[in-house]
Amino acid sequence: MTNTPPAPETQVADAAPDNWVDTMAPAATRPYLRLSRADRPIGTWLLLLPCWWGLTLAMLYDQSARWEDAWIAIGCGIGAWLMRGAGCTWNDITDRNIDGQVARTRSRPIPSGQVTVRGAVIWMCVQALLAFGILLTFHPAAILLGVLALVPVAIYPFAKRFTWWPQVFLGLAFNWGALLAWTAHRGQLDAPAVLLYAAGIAWTLYYDTIYAHQDIEDDALIGVKSTARLFGANTPQWLRRFLVATVGLMGLAVIFAGTEQASVLALVAALAGPWAMGWHLAWQLRGLDIESPEKCMILFRANRDTGFIPLIFFVGALLV
Template sequence: MQGDTPTPDGQVADAVKDNWVDRWAPAAARPYLRLSRADRPIGTWLLLLPCWWGLALSMLHDQQAGWFDAWIAIGCAIGAWLMRGAGCTWNDITDRDIDGRVERTRSRPIPSGQVSVAGALVWMCAQALLALCILLTFNLAAIGLGVLALLPVAVYPFAKRFTWWPQVFLGLAFNWGALLAWTAHGGQLGAPAVVLYLAGIAWTLFYDTIYAHQDTEDDALIGVKSTARLFGDKTAQWLRRFLMATVGLMGIAVIYAALPQASVLAMVLALGGPWAMGWHMAWQLRGLDTQDNAKLLQLFRANRDTGMIPLVFFVAALLV
């Protein structure tokens, strides 16, 4: 496996170089911020963008927008940062023995001894409680969905122990915001949000399979399952299927969301989102090399832009 060894000041091997945590955060806070992956912001984006998709399509659906929608967008951003941090902390608590045996993850705060399990539990609860404060500002239906989101979050770290498809469980957790933000705006869950949620799960299968290829050798030795190990040299074929599922399902979600009241121009603009997103995913496929860990990490991080593309089109559709 390719990977960096832990540095003396506790930096994590796959963190963004010269990130703000390692450069500017107080020394006492750094291990906890690393535990929350604050030094690797891509995960927050991947959790947040489906929230903003859901909010935008919900507004397109009923052709209504208000100041509270601005708070939904901001609240989702803060909540995504907090819940991503809480989820990663939970993941590292449950995986502390596994992480210590994998080159890429052994420098994480718990296996490297920077944070105790008890300290991590307290930190996880603090983040979750702050996120709950934000959730309680939404309507009751959204609050209920937010509480239900804890189930896939709790199960995900264990999925790789019993299924070859742990990325499905990650998708269930990471795209829940599409359901929540739609409901926070409209007051009830709608079919377009469910289809959008499924599109997000297909996208997660795409990007996290790429990510998981970094650890296939160590995972095989330990006995940890993943779609990367399952697909092997057929990974590119499977990624094409996930690409098509993402684009197709998102396109259906857009049509169902726009049909009641949106103009034809708005629908056409919104449909440009999944189309352009698909081209960006196809670009990733052209550069895929499952033996090059640096390239795999680069492609994985590129999915921030992948998820931002349809949002731009959805916002444009709202403005016409």
């Protein structure tokens, strides 16, 4: 535990210059909000969107919509913000020595001295407890799943130390909401949710491999593993495989969810979601330049829109 006093206020390197944390938040809260990545909201979207996929697909599965579904959607939104913050805080606590050796991450609050490790631990616990309070309002089966989600969250920061595939562990953690939201609506876990979860993992492998190419040189120097380092120049070929897996698995999830009760029109509308998502991923692939960290960041952030595409079609399928 370090007793290093906080350093002068420093914006995190990969945050947008005009983000709300650095322009609007009270000065005393900024280091902690940066620790939670509140200045970089893309991660919250990537955690939240699989939740909304799971909820809307569950509604399609049993052709029912209840008032409590609105709370599930809102609760997932608040919970995603809190748990993304808690998870990122945990990640920065465990990676504080590594982050100080990487150009893009050395400005983060712990290695730059803005927040002490003790302060980070307290902040992590506060966020996790608030998220747990929201989780307790869901179905008991969903509560159990929410508690189990802590396992991949806890393991992920260490994965890059022992496997070339840490993005798999990120996918396991970031797409858990597909299982949780489905179960919150249905009261049980069914096969379509598992297929949707697998599709989300493939999607995470796609976008986080692009993201990891920003740090490939520093990671090589300090011995941190990633799929970006593993694939190297073969990254485009691997991304095509992840694209196909994402679209195929999500398509199967839709078919299993929609064949029993949904109309043919609703099923076709829902299937258009993974199809359109695949085209957006293909667009990213055409613009990929693994030698350009700036381009990699732009494409990574574009995955918020990628994740919204199937959601729009799933909602549309509920309305036809």
